Amino acid sequence: MLFRKQTIGSTILMICALFLLAACGSNDGKSTSVNESNKQAGAELKVTDAMGEVTVPADAKRILAPHLEDSLIALGVKPAAQWSIGATVLDYLQTDLKGVPTIGWDLPIEQTIGADPDLIIFSSASAVQNGQYESYKKIAPTYIYKDADSADWRKQLQIMGQLLGKDKEAADKLASYDAKAKQAKEKIKAAIGDQTAAILWVIGDQYYLFENNRFAANVLFGDLAVAQPKMIQQLPAAENTWKPIALEALADLDADHLFLASKPEEAGLDKLKQSAIYKGLKAVKGGHVYEMADPSPWTISGLIANEITMDHIVKALVK
Structure with a gap:
């Protein structure tokens, strides 16, 4: 049992590094990835992410954003499925994520198809496993954060708000936090x-x-x-x-x-x-x-x- 705990602990550390770049992600000097013009309800949004240009669908409802569920919940959005490593999930969010099924941390293709997402969001290019970016794009529009944007939780929340047409909610949440x-x-x-x-x-x-x-x-x-x-x-x-x-x-x-x-x-x-x-x-x-x-x-x-x-x-x- 102790060996299992050690193995899971090491795995969690490695995967969290991939997903959140939680340390001091270096700023590449570029502005945030989303266009300055806010997304309007009922309108698609063309953006530039870590991989190139992406068209974010209007009013996406079923979102997959592994290990970014904090930002989703903060904006009042429940994901289609939540990040997990075996039985390990983000414990502190479980009240908000009650009833939300889990999905493997590496978003297996079959599980991703089963989740039927309208939009897939990854925290960084390194979070996309096994070179499956093109496969995800065939399932749903796929947005990948630039490392510097993902590493800064404030930028991460602002961009999530822009992608989902919730700019004001994001700004209000940040102002409330700072106060x-x-x-x-x-x-x-x-x-x-x-x-x-x-x-x-x-x-x-x-x-x-x-x-x-x-x-x-x-x-x-x-x-x-x-x-x-x-x-x-x-x-x-x-x-x-x-x-x-x-x-x-x-x-x-x-x-x-x-x-x-x-x-x-x-x-x-x-x-x-x-x-x-x-x-x-x-x-x-x-x-x-x-x-x-x-x-x-x-x-x-x-x-x-x-x-x-x-x-x-x-x-x-x-x-």
Whole structure:
């Protein structure tokens, strides 16, 4: 069972890198992929994506957008099917995705045909598996995000809004998020001042320390401006391949507060808590460890995931 968890964990990391380019996707200097003119209801939209020109159908209803379901749900759209790796899904979205069938992460052709999509959306060219781009185009119009647009969750949401004729909804959601973040930032600053925090993800028996620009760290250090401990400051910028950190190396983690993202049953969690290294951490000694039993919103970038993460951070730090 432990081997299975380790294998699934490694697979999830690899596939998430393919789908979301969650680290610091480099900006290629180009504008977003969708034309400046908004899509009008009942009108097709011609756009340029990572592969060339695409005609997005008017009023598409059945959307397949693997690992981009956060943006769909934020805009009030349920996908025709939801991303999965075996039984693994985006846990934090399951209330919104109730009744939505799963589809393999690599969108097998037969499953894709069975989903009967009006529009297929991929997070990047690398997310299209086995050179099957032309096959998908025969099933439904297929839009592929440019890497830089996909890596920036705000751009991702804006483009999704344009593709689906929901520009205003996207703009309103972003404005609401920014207002919420501003308020939360002020509360946290008043509560902890310049104290530092860090995020550690445990899966299987491996440990992943968030750099300052990966997934939920963008909320913690970016939107909420919580101070970074020296160890985080000294980490290199996040890369697509996320490497685990040795338990022994965590001895240098000098954070005042520690967010521990891990399902309770992970083997590495018990090992961590029993170690002298963990017991010697500043955050542990100070009683400032906050366990997040559902790590799914912490290990993805999206409006809904970020709002959940923000709520958890505020609840932990503001007393």
